Amino acid sequence: MKKFFESRWFILALRVVLGGLFLYAGASKIGNPLAFADSIATFKLLPPQLLNVVALSLPPFEILLGILLVTGLQARPASLGITVLAIVFGIALGQALARGLQVDCGCFGSGQPSTLKTWGSFARAGLFCLAGVWLYFQNLKRRSPENP
Amino acid sequence: MRQFLAVQAAAIKADIIFLFLAVSVCLAAGILINQFRESPLPLAYKTKAERMHDSVQRIAAQDPIPASAPASHLPERLNLELFSVYVEKKQGVVLDARPEIFHRLGHVPGALSLPRDDFEKGYAALKGKLEADRSQPIAIYCSGADCEDSGLVKKSLAALGYTNLALFEGGWSAWTSAKKQEEVAP
Numbered sequence: 168m169k170k171f172f173e174s175r176w177f178i179l180a181l182r183v184v185l186g187g188l189f190l191y192a193g194a195s196k197i198g199n200p201l202a203f204a205d206s207i208a209t210f211k212l213l214p215p216q217l218l219n220v221v222a223l224s225l226p227p228f229e230i231l232l233g234i235l236l237v238t239g240l241q242a243r244p245a246s247l248g249i250t251v252l253a254i255v256f257g258i259a260l261g262q263a264l265a266r267g268l269q270v271d272c273g274c275f276g277s278g279q280p281s282t283l284k285t286w287g288s289f290a291r292a293g294l295f296c297l298a299g300v301w302l303y304f305q306n307l308k309r310r311s312p313e314n315p
Numbered sequence: 316m317r318q319f320l321a322v323q324a325a326a327i328k329a330d331i332i333f334l335f336l337a338v339s340v341c342l343a344a345g346i347l348i349n350q351f352r353e354s355p356l357p358l359a360y361k362t363k364a365e366r367m368h369d370s371v372q373r374i375a376a377q378d379p380i381p382a383s384a385p386a387s388h389l390p391e392r393l394n395l396e397l398f399s400v401y402v403e404k405k406q407g408v409v410l411d412a413r414p415e416i417f418h419r420l421g422h423v424p425g426a427l428s429l430p431r432d433d434f435e436k437g438y439a440a441l442k443g444k445l446e447a448d449r450s451q452p453i454a455i456y457c458s459g460a461d462c463e464d465s466g467l468v469k470k471s472l473a474a475l476g477y478t479n480l481a482l483f484e485g486g487w488s489a490w491t492s493a494k495k496q497e498e499v500a501p
Contacts, residue, residue: 197348200345200349200356201356201432202432204356204360205363208360208362215359215360215361215362216358216359216360218360219356219357219358219359219360220342220345220346220358222356223342223345223346223348223349223356224338224341224342224344224345224346225341225345226345227341227344227345227348228337228338228341231337231340231341232337241333243326243330244329244330244333244334244337247327247330247331247334248334248337251334269461307319307323307326307327
């Protein structure tokens with residue numbers, strides 16, 4: 168089983184799926200930063216001064232990570248970036264669930280806040296984190312002195 | 316694992332530096348792209364309620380609000396039963412406070428689009444119809460029972476001098492769940 172998860176084709180498929188999802192997530196938000204800022208505001212985590220800055224810069228960052236991961240140009244730092252984003256997002260969702268907040272995840276465009284969807288997003292963030300960690304360590308392992 | 320990480324320390328450090336650079340580039344790109352938008356997002360965030368308040372101020376500055384208005388006679392909230400009768404008997408105006416795209420995909424028969432997220436533009440389009448009589452019955456709905464859009468539109472209309480306003484508390488989800496007739500924008 169471990170051999171399958173370490174196989175070249177599985178790693179490639181994981182890269183394309185994970186990178187594609189981030190590419191889509193960024194593209195769905197970049198056109199409407201105001202709606203995304205409203206989504207981030209529902210988490211009640213960031214001060215108002217930072218909300219719009221995050222809403223403007225996070226979608227391009229997701230798109231960049233997606234491109235780098237899908238194309239394999241910088242798959243290693245991209246998978247680390249995706250892991251970090253998934254952890255940050257998981258913490259944001261976790262605190263919202265703990266505080267009983269109705270949040271709009273805003274992950275793939277804006278929607279209606281709901282606790283059920285928040286649990287779903289929390290689980291998805293966990294999966295993204297696992298996938299990111301796996302890709303990162305596989306990339307580190309494959310690093311050779313000729314190809315650092 | 317520790318030994319593995321120690322061996323790979325230089326690569327991990329390089330990745331972290333790369334990510335910091337990528338974040339900086341994306342921050343700059345995001346702010347730059349924003350400058351080319353039709354209406355750039357200000358760097359300071361304003362809540363939905365604050366933005367609605369600003370819109371009302373701008374509209375009111377163009378058209379002064381009438382000094383006196385008749386008292387309200389619609390109940391503050393309409394349940395599905397009352398709202399269905401209101402719609403079927405065409406007792407007044409129905410406003411859809413959801414984003415315009417959702418209104419196009421399907422709405423309550425006869426409902427007009429006055430989206431919360433584009434209130435000024437929507438209000439300008441409906442101005443003639445609405446301002447003809449600020450005491451006419453107006454029922455407002457949004458996507459469901461928990462959405463805030465209809466409440467914000469109602470508050471804004473009240474600030475603009477409309478006196479006969481009601482919220483359809485179940486919203487679009489209650490309407491569709493009850494399998495009521497839907498209308499699609501042409």
